[in-house]
Amino acid sequence: MIEPHSVPAVLLMLAGALTAAKLLGELAQRIGQPAVLGELVAGVLVGPSVLAAVDPSVPSIHIVAEIGIIILLFEIGLETKLKSLLSVGGTATTVALVGVALPFGLGYLVSEIFGLTDLQALVLGAALTATSVGITARVLSDLGRLQDAESQVVLGAAVIDDIVGLVILAVVTTLVAGGELTVTGVSITTLIAFGFVAAALLLGRVIVPPLFKLIDKLGDETTVAIMGVVVALYLAVAADAVGSAMIIGAFSAGLLFAPTEHAAAIEKGVVRLGHFFVPVFFVSVGAAVDVRTFADPQVLAIGGLLILVAIVGKFLAGYAPVWFKGRKAVIGVGMIPRGEVGLIFAQMGLASGVLDAGLYAALTLMVMVTTFVAPPVLKAMLGDSGARPPAGGDRPGELMSDI
Amino acid sequence: MIEPHSVPAVLLMLAGALTAAKLLGELAQRIGQPAVLGELVAGVLVGPSVLAAVDPSVPSIHIVAEIGIIILLFEIGLETKLKSLLSVGGTATTVALVGVALPFGLGYLVSEIFGLTDLQALVLGAALTATSVGITARVLSDLGRLQDAESQVVLGAAVIDDIVGLVILAVVTTLVAGGELTVTGVSITTLIAFGFVAAALLLGRVIVPPLFKLIDKLGDETTVAIMGVVVALYLAVAADAVGSAMIIGAFSAGLLFAPTEHAAAIEKGVVRLGHFFVPVFFVSVGAAVDVRTFADPQVLAIGGLLILVAIVGKFLAGYAPVWFKGRKAVIGVGMIPRGEVGLIFAQMGLASGVLDAGLYAALTLMVMVTTFVAPPVLKAMLGDSGARPPAGGDRPGELMSDI
Numbered sequence A, B: 001m002i003e004p005h006s007v008p009a010v011l012l013m014l015a016g017a018l019t020a021a022k023l024l025g026e027l028a029q030r031i032g033q034p035a036v037l038g039e040l041v042a043g044v045l046v047g048p049s050v051l052a053a054v055d056p057s058v059p060s061i062h063i064v065a066e067i068g069i070i071i072l073l074f075e076i077g078l079e080t081k082l083k084s085l086l087s088v089g090g091t092a093t094t095v096a097l098v099g100v101a102l103p104f105g106l107g108y109l110v111s112e113i114f115g116l117t118d119l120q121a122l123v124l125g126a127a128l129t130a131t132s133v134g135i136t137a138r139v140l141s142d143l144g145r146l147q148d149a150e151s152q153v154v155l156g157a158a159v160i161d162d163i164v165g166l167v168i169l170a171v172v173t174t175l176v177a178g179g180e181l182t183v184t185g186v187s188i189t190t191l192i193a194f195g196f197v198a199a200a201l202l203l204g205r206v207i208v209p210p211l212f213k214l215i216d217k218l219g220d221e222t223t224v225a226i227m228g229v230v231v232a233l234y235l236a237v238a239a240d241a242v243g244s245a246m247i248i249g250a251f252s253a254g255l256l257f258a259p260t261e262h263a264a265a266i267e268k269g270v271v272r273l274g275h276f277f278v279p280v281f282f283v284s285v286g287a288a289v290d291v292r293t294f295a296d297p298q299v300l301a302i303g304g305l306l307i308l309v310a311i312v313g314k315f316l317a318g319y320a321p322v323w324f325k326g327r328k329a330v331i332g333v334g335m336i337p338r339g340e341v342g343l344i345f346a347q348m349g350l351a352s353g354v355l356d357a358g359l360y361a362a363l364t365l366m367v368m369v370t371t372f373v374a375p376p377v378l379k380a381m382l383g384d385s386g387a388r389p390p391a392g393g394d395r396p397g398e399l400m401s402d403i
Helices: A007-030 A035-046 A059-078 A082-113 A118-129 A133-142 A149-176 A183-218 A221-241 A246-257 A263-287 A291-295 A297-317 A328-334 A339-351 A357-382 A396-400 B007-030 B035-046 B059-078 B082-113 B118-127 B133-142 B149-176 B183-218 B221-241 B246-257 B263-287 B291-295 B297-317 B328-334 B339-351 B357-382 B396-400
Strands: none
Touching (some): A007 A035, A007 A059, A007 A263, A007 B059, A007 B221, A007 B246, A035 A263, A035 A339, A035 A357, A059 A221, A059 A246, A059 A263, A059 A339, A059 B007, A082 A118, A118 A149, A118 A297, A133 A149, A133 A328, A133 A357, A149 A183, A149 A246, A149 A339, A183 A246, A221 A246, A221 A263, A221 B007, A221 B263, A246 B007, A263 A339, A263 B263, A291 A297, A291 A357, A297 A357, A339 A357, B007 B035, B007 B059, B007 B263, B035 B263, B035 B339, B035 B357, B059 B221, B059 B339, B082 B118, B082 B149, B118 B149, B118 B339, B118 B357, B133 B149, B133 B328, B133 B357, B149 B246, B149 B328, B183 B221, B183 B246, B221 B263, B263 B339, B291 B297, B291 B357, B297 B328, B328 B357
C-alpha cells in the first residue's frame, strides 16, 4: 500500500523510530540505565538488519537526525560554564588530557595490530577519546554525590574532553574529507576549530544583546528557544562552510547563550524540541548497526579489544593527577562512558566511507558497553545510600538542572 | 561553498524559513493581522521566485512541512469539542452548509467561465469552502466578543466547515489521484473519510485508556505531547493507506484525545512542537507561489474573481439562517477568512499537477486577501472598545485557550 520513500513511508519510519525510542528509553531507565542506551538498542532493533522498520539512510530521516545532533550539542554548549570550568583547575585538565591521549594511543595501536589504514586508526582512536558528561553527571546526580571532590573532577574533565573531542572531530572530519594528514594540515584544522569558537564568542558579544532585545519583545519561551535553535543551525552551517564540523558551530551557539540571563529559558525550550529530534539521532545511530557483522570473529575481536582499551585508558587517566588525595578509582570509572560524541565519530566514519559496516558495529558496541558498564560500578563503589530512582529523560539539560 | 541539497544547504533553508516566518509573523501581529499572513508573505519572499533562499520542493523541507500540517490538524482536532458543537444547533449548521455550497458553486462557475477542466474547477471550488476557525476566533477573542451570539454561530459554523472541508479534501484528493468523478466514486470516498473518523474514535475508546496509563507513568508533559504527535502520524499514514487524506487521520487523532483529561497537557506540548514545524508549512505554501505569474492578466482576472466569489459566497451564508435575530452581516464577515485548510487544498492541487503555477498563485492570493480583509472589517463593525492588542502566536491552540 505504502510506496517506499513516499511521504507516508517516511512519516511511518519517523513514528516508528520515536515509538521504539520512547519505549526502550523508558525501559532502560527502569533498570537503572541511561535512556540513551535504550534508544540505541531501539535503533538496532528497528534498523534494516533486524526489523527493517527504519532506514537511517533516507535523506529526510537523516536531516531530522542531524537537527537532533545540532540541538544536542547546542544543549551541551548551553550548560557549559566556561568560568567555573577554569576554576576546577589542573586536576580536571590533567585527567582530561591523559584521558584523551591514552585511549587515542591505545586505539591507534589496536588498529595497527589489525592492519587497518591510517584514517581508520585515526577515527577509531578519536572515537575513544570522548567522555559523556551527560551519562556520568546523571549517575552521580542520582547517587547524590555531585558535590564530592571526585565528582567535580570527573565533570570538569568530561566537559574539557567534550571540547577537545569536538576539535579532534573537526580535524578528523577534514582529514576524512580528503585533507592532508600532515602536521601543517592538522594544525590548520585545529586552528580553524578553535578560531571558529573564538570568533563566534567574540561576534556574539556584538550580536547577542540586540538579538535579545528582539527576543524580549517576542516574549514567548518557545519562540526564544526556536530562535536559539535557528542561531545554532546558522553557526553549524557556517562552521561547515569554513571547513570545520557542524557540531562545533552548534556547540559555539550554546556557549554564546550560556552566560546570558536567558540561558535557562532557552535551554528549557530547546530540551523540549530536543525530545523530538535527539532520539531520532540515537535511533539512526543504532539502526546503522548491521547485527550480522557480529557473526564475524574479527569484528568481535576488534570490538572486544576496543572495549578493553576504552575502559583501561580512561580508568588509568583517573590516576594521572598523582597529587590528588581522593579516590582515584572513582574518577577513572566516572570517565569510562563514551556516549554522544563517540557515536558522532562512529556515524561520521560510516557516512564518509572510512569505516566499513564491521568497524562501525565494533565502535558502536564499544560505546554501548562503556555506557552500560559505568553506572552499576559507580553505584557499587559509592554505595546506594539515599539514592533517588532515575526518572525523566537523558538529555543533558535535564541532568544539569539537578546540579 | 555549500552544495545544493547537501545537509548544510537543507539546514540553511530551514533556518532561513524559520527566521523569515518569525520576523514577518511578528510584524503582521504588530499591524493587527494574524501571524499566518506574515508567514505566508515570508514564504513568498524567500521562495524561488524572489530571494530563492528556500526551495519547498526539496524532499526534507517537504517532510518538515508535512509534519507541520499534521501537527496543525492534530491541534485543530484537539480543540474541537464535538459535544458543545452539537449544542450550537441548527443556525451554525445552516451557515456552515450554505457557506460550503455557495462558494463551491460560484467557484465552479468561475472555473467554467475560464474554460478550466472539471478537476481544476473541483479543486478551486473546494478551496473556497473552508473557513479558518483559527483566524476568526483570534479576532473575536481580541475584541472581547467571543460570547456574542454572532460569534458563537461563526465559531460553530467554522468548525463544521473544517470537518466538511476535510471530507471534501479527501474526496478531491482521491479524484485527483485518478479516482472516478462519479456519484459512486464520490460516495465511496466520502464514506471512507467519515468511516475513518468513526473507526478511529471507536477504536480509540479501546486503545486510549491503556495508552494513558503508560503516559501517566512516563509523566513528562513533553513525552506526552510527543506520543500524541506519534499517534497523529500513525493515523495520518493509516488514513492515507485506506485511501483518505493524511490530515483526516491527524484530525481524528486530535478528536480522539480531545475529551480526555490529558487534552490540555498534550495540546500545550504539541503547540510548542508546532511552533517549529507549522511555520515551515506556511512558508512552503508561500514559497511555492511564483510571483511572475501575477504579470499574467488571466491569473489576476481569475484571482480577482475568486476573491469576489470567496467574499460574496461566505457573506451571503451569514444571511442563510433567516430566523436568526442577531447581526447577520457580522456572521457573514466572520466566515470570510480561508486560512489553513484553503492553503492545504492549494498545495495539494499544485503537488498533484492539477493546478498550474498560475492557478496556484491565484488561489493563494485568494486565501491571503480573504484572511487580510476580515479582521479590520470585523473590528470596524464590532467597535474597538476594550480590545486587547494581539500578542503571542497564531496557533489555534493558543487562540482557543483564550475562549
